[in-house]
Amino acid sequence: MTATLSPPVTTPPEPPTASRIRSLTTTIGVPLLAVAVGLAAGGILIVLAGGNPGQAYATMLDAALGGDTQLGRLLTGMTPLVLMGLGYAIAYRTGFITIGAQGHYDVGAITATAVVLSMPLGTSWIAIPIVAVTAAAAGACIGGISGVLKARLGVNEIISSLMLNYLVFYTLAWAVRKPLANPNGFTPESERIPDWAALATIPGTRIHIGVFVAIAAVPLVWWLMRSTRFGFASQIVGESPSVAEANGISVARTVVTSALISGALGGIAGAIMLLGSEFRLSLAISSGIGFTAIVVALLGRRNPFGIVLAAALVSGLTLGSQAVQRTQEIPASIGTVVQAVMILTVLLANRIVERAR
Amino acid sequence: MVTATSTASITTAAGVAESVPAEGVVMRGIHRSFGENTVLRDVSLHVRPGEVYALLGENGAGKSTLMRILTGLLPPDSGSIAVEGKSLADGGRERIAMVHQHFMLVPSMTVAENFLLGRSRGVIGRKRLRRTEAEIAALAEDTGLACDPTARVENLSVGEQQRVEILRALHLGAGYLLLDEPTANLAPAEVHSLLAQVRRLAAERAVGIVLITHHLEEVLEVADRVGVLRGGRLVAERPIRGDGAESVTTAELARDMVGREVGLGIRRAATEPAGNRMLELVGVSVPGQLHDVTLRVASGQLVAVAGVEGNGQSALEDVLSGLSPDSTGAVVVAEREIDASSPRAMREAGVGIVPADRYTRGLIKSLGIDTNLAIDSYTDPPLARRWGRLSRAAVRERAERIIAALSVKAQSPRTLAGTLSGGHAQRVVLGRVLDGEPDVLVVAQPTRGLDIGATEFVWDTLVDHRSRGAAILLISSDLDEICSLADRIVVLYRGRIVAEFDEGPFDRESLGSAMGGFQEAAA
Numbered sequence: 001m002t003a004t005l006s007p008p009v010t011t012p013p014e015p016p017t018a019s020r021i022r023s024l025t026t027t028i029g030v031p032l033l034a035v036a037v038g039l040a041a042g043g044i045l046i047v048l049a050g051g052n053p054g055q056a057y058a059t060m061l062d063a064a065l066g067g068d069t070q071l072g073r074l075l076t077g078m079t080p081l082v083l084m085g086l087g088y089a090i091a092y093r094t095g096f097i098t099i100g101a102q103g104h105y106d107v108g109a110i111t112a113t114a115v116v117l118s119m120p121l122g123t124s125w126i127a128i129p130i131v132a133v134t135a136a137a138a139g140a141c142i143g144g145i146s147g148v149l150k151a152r153l154g155v156n157e158i159i160s161s162l163m164l165n166y167l168v169f170y171t172l173a174w175a176v177r178k179p180l181a182n183p184n185g186f187t188p189e190s191e192r193i194p195d196w197a198a199l200a201t202i203p204g205t206r207i208h209i210g211v212f213v214a215i216a217a218v219p220l221v222w223w224l225m226r227s228t229r230f231g232f233a234s235q236i237v238g239e240s241p242s243v244a245e246a247n248g249i250s251v252a253r254t255v256v257t258s259a260l261i262s263g264a265l266g267g268i269a270g271a272i273m274l275l276g277s278e279f280r281l282s283l284a285i286s287s288g289i290g291f292t293a294i295v296v297a298l299l300g301r302r303n304p305f306g307i308v309l310a311a312a313l314v315s316g317l318t319l320g321s322q323a324v325q326r327t328q329e330i331p332a333s334i335g336t337v338v339q340a341v342m343i344l345t346v347l348l349a350n351r352i353v354e355r356a357r
Numbered sequence: 358m359v360t361a362t363s364t365a366s367i368t369t370a371a372g373v374a375e376s377v378p379a380e381g382v383v384m385r386g387i388h389r390s391f392g393e394n395t396v397l398r399d400v401s402l403h404v405r406p407g408e409v410y411a412l413l414g415e416n417g418a419g420k421s422t423l424m425r426i427l428t429g430l431l432p433p434d435s436g437s438i439a440v441e442g443k444s445l446a447d448g449g450r451e452r453i454a455m456v457h458q459h460f461m462l463v464p465s466m467t468v469a470e471n472f473l474l475g476r477s478r479g480v481i482g483r484k485r486l487r488r489t490e491a492e493i494a495a496l497a498e499d500t501g502l503a504c505d506p507t508a509r510v511e512n513l514s515v516g517e518q519q520r521v522e523i524l525r526a527l528h529l530g531a532g533y534l535l536l537d538e539p540t541a542n543l544a545p546a547e548v549h550s551l552l553a554q555v556r557r558l559a560a561e562r563a564v565g566i567v568l569i570t571h572h573l574e575e576v577l578e579v580a581d582r583v584g585v586l587r588g589g590r591l592v593a594e595r596p597i598r599g600d601g602a603e604s605v606t607t608a609e610l611a612r613d614m615v616g617r618e619v620g621l622g623i624r625r626a627a628t629e630p631a632g633n634r635m636l637e638l639v640g641v642s643v644p645g646q647l648h649d650v651t652l653r654v655a656s657g658q659l660v661a662v663a664g665v666e667g668n669g670q671s672a673l674e675d676v677l678s679g680l681s682p683d684s685t686g687a688v689v690v691a692e693r694e695i696d697a698s699s700p701r702a703m704r705e706a707g708v709g710i711v712p713a714d715r716y717t718r719g720l721i722k723s724l725g726i727d728t729n730l731a732i733d734s735y736t737d738p739p740l741a742r743r744w745g746r747l748s749r750a751a752v753r754e755r756a757e758r759i760i761a762a763l764s765v766k767a768q769s770p771r772t773l774a775g776t777l778s779g780g781h782a783q784r785v786v787l788g789r790v791l792d793g794e795p796d797v798l799v800v801a802q803p804t805r806g807l808d809i810g811a812t813e814f815v816w817d818t819l820v821d822h823r824s825r826g827a828a829i830l831l832i833s834s835d836l837d838e839i840c841s842l843a844d845r846i847v848v849l850y851r852g853r854i855v856a857e858f859d860e861g862p863f864d865r866e867s868l869g870s871a872m873g874g875f876q877e878a879a880a
Contacts, residue, residue, distance in 0.1 A: 227749060228745050229736060229746070232728075232731065232735050233735075235724070240717070242717045242718060243717065243718055243719065243720070243721050243732065245680070246678060246700055246710075246712060246717075247718075247732045248679075248701035248704060248733065
């Protein structure tokens with residue numbers, strides 16, 4: 001009936017630099033590990049599909065970075081992922097786990113189409129700001145609904161944002177058949193947007209000004225998180241709503257604000273895709289890119305600069321796997337599998353790192 | 358008789374292996390410590406079948422640790438436990454059941470379904486359910502614990518759920534019940550019927566019952582014997598009923614419970630008379646928790662709210678934190694009634710709060726000290742800058758200043774708050790609140806869980822601020838703390854102020870009685 005416990009182990013406090021280095025290793029090490037494991041898993045699948053992994057990955061690399069055209073594709077593909085990934089990161093910091101990026105994106109695309117097709121603005125210098133504001137507002141509206149539902153009624157934001165995704169998607173399906181339908185088309189899609197409404201590009205490339213919007217958003221969001229009162233409050237609310245409330249930080253207001261920001265970023269992403277790459281509204285625009293953005297945010301550990309790297313990786317994988325499918329008859333879905341394996345690795349590695357502490 | 362399991366390592370008080378009676382629960386020489394903190398020292402007690410044994414003690418006296426050891430949730434460092442001559446591992450554990458303060462029932466299930474939880478694999482058959490319902494009905498009839506086995510738990514009152522818990526324990530074959538503060542959540546009428554049922558269980562079914570409580574009158578009403586834990590030792594054991602019964606008074610029990618020795622010396626204010634009334638509560642009530650509380654604190658005065666926890670302390674703290682939207686009555690600071698509807702309003706009125714719950718209201722373990730220190734002040738300059746910006750330099754400067762002022766042991770301002778010891782974590786909370794030199798300071802359970810050195814630091818800090826003219830309201834369940842610091846004491850019992858003590862030295866016996874609900878004993 002006796003139990004002896006070993007004396008409590010007191011670890012000597014380590015110098016701050018050591019812990020800093022360790023956290024840095026985690027920040028960089030975990031994503032790198034995830035990439036390695038993901039590519040290895042992809043390699044096995046490529047072998048099983050009868051291909052040569054070395055050759056396939058070389059093709060992928062070439063498809064992503066092999067020239068100006070490829071680079072343009074990569075950058076324009078990254079743009080919505082970066083914007084929505086940033087939106088996810090801001091909301092997550094406040095403890096608001098929205099998966100509504102797809103809905104924000106769709107509603108942004110619908111709004112952009114409606115604005116440029118219905119208003120004879122005639123020039124992009126007037127059209128672009130109007131589209132940017134309305135698309136951001138539309139995205140913020142959808143994001144804000146989840147935010148208000150959570151803040152006021154405690155409705156789980158994962159559920160509400162998922163449901164809103166459906167709501168927006170079916171609105172899109174209706175819009176391309178009725179109010180925005182192309183009278184001369186056979187498939188459900190809108191008319192092509194007028195030429196003046198298309199985003200300006202760097203001459204000779206596909207790189208449009210939307211790319212620069214995303215590039216500007218990265219340091220802006222980083223600054224927002226680090227150096228503003230909103231960023232401070234969102235961290236407190238995210239880590240402990242009870243401490244925030246007891247110290248006079250309004251949890252409701254902070255949650256709603258971050259929901260609005262993340263919605264607005266999604267709306268802008270949708271508008272950029274429509275005016276910069278798609279040029280007409282169709283059902284295909286709602287292709288799950290909002291969920292890919294969540295993958296990007298997780299891989300980038302919700303750090304604005306990490307999100308850029310993750311977006312490049314994911315976007316490159318998508319382009320690369322399409323190229324591999326064209327040239328080597330290996331299914332492009334291998335790219336999706338690689339992404340999934342990377343996410344699982346990140347989640348697992350994070351848990352293991354937490355336990356080890 | 359005694360089982361031979363590892364007898365060699367058993368150390369009893371006398372160091373002699375005595376024979377253990379085969380009946381009842383026998384605990385011998387129980388020691389338990391957590392790190393350097395010894396929670397139980399050489400506790401031996403014997404609970405006989407058919408006996409109600411009341412276990413008294415202040416918060417932190419070791420009651421819950423002892424119960425966790427007795428139910429096998431925690432191994433003792435040394436000492437032995439035998440139940441009817443068997444060790445816990447050897448079938449003794451099944452004979453003991455604990456009824457917790459917070460019930461372990463699934464609300465959406467019926468009583469009978471709850472009984473069967475975890476006792477059968479797979480689907481519970483209709484037949485089995487009917488049989489269990491019949492068994493429960495019979496047991497309820499037998500024991501006088503009225504209960505409808507087909508009722509859903511969510512539709513039952515607190516008292517009824519408690520009866521379900523007791524019945525479930527008996528149904529499982531428990532011969533010994535540990536009741537943890539069973540009357541804490543009950544209405545007064547339910548308290549008496551529960552106590553009557555407890556006596557009946559002991560008398561008619563020979564169940565041995567350990568009743569953990571703070572309420573002295575309950576002890577006298579129901580117990581055969583009472584044991585008092587103080588500072589991890591069983592300091593007194595008195596028979597109340599039966600052979601050799603002593604005529605025990607609540608005053609004696611109160612004295613046993615709180616002890617006479619003054620812990621760290623009295624630190625009452627200098628002889629100067631107290632200044633202006635800084636904080637006044639007038640008729641403050643919170644439905645169901647606080648009733649018509651009126652009190653005053655002058656500047657340079659420390660008024661303590663004494664009482665056993667759960668008697669309205671947290672409601673009082675909520676009101677003063679601006680976190681109690683349902684409260685009525687007036688909060689007056691510096692002779693101006695203030696709007697106590699938000700934490701921000703309280704802070705702007707000059708009221709600083711040190712919350713009782715350090716980690717759900719005070720600190721975030723996963724963030725740095727610098728961030729934690731900015732939580733209450735980041736909207737004010739110099740931390741706040743124009744255009745919604747936050748000055749990280751000002752955040753760091755403030756953190757460095759407070760860390761230096763309160764000698765917080767931290768490698769850098771960015772050290773995570775979760776790595777600090779309890780005492781240093783409390784310094785961070787204190788430092789944050791005191792940095793603004795608030796005119797009114799509300800301090801709730803400021804030394805709970807702290808060691809002597811840290812306690813001394815907190816006390817000295819409070820005394821310093823009283824000397825500078827702050828009006829301090831100390832909400833505490835630690836009588837040593839209250840007697841050492843207070844200029845005036847009010848006692849909170851079941852949400853009301855039942856006694857006031859105006860001048861020291863304070864009489865611990867009357868304080869203890871008032872805390873236990875005996876108003877007539879109050880001076």
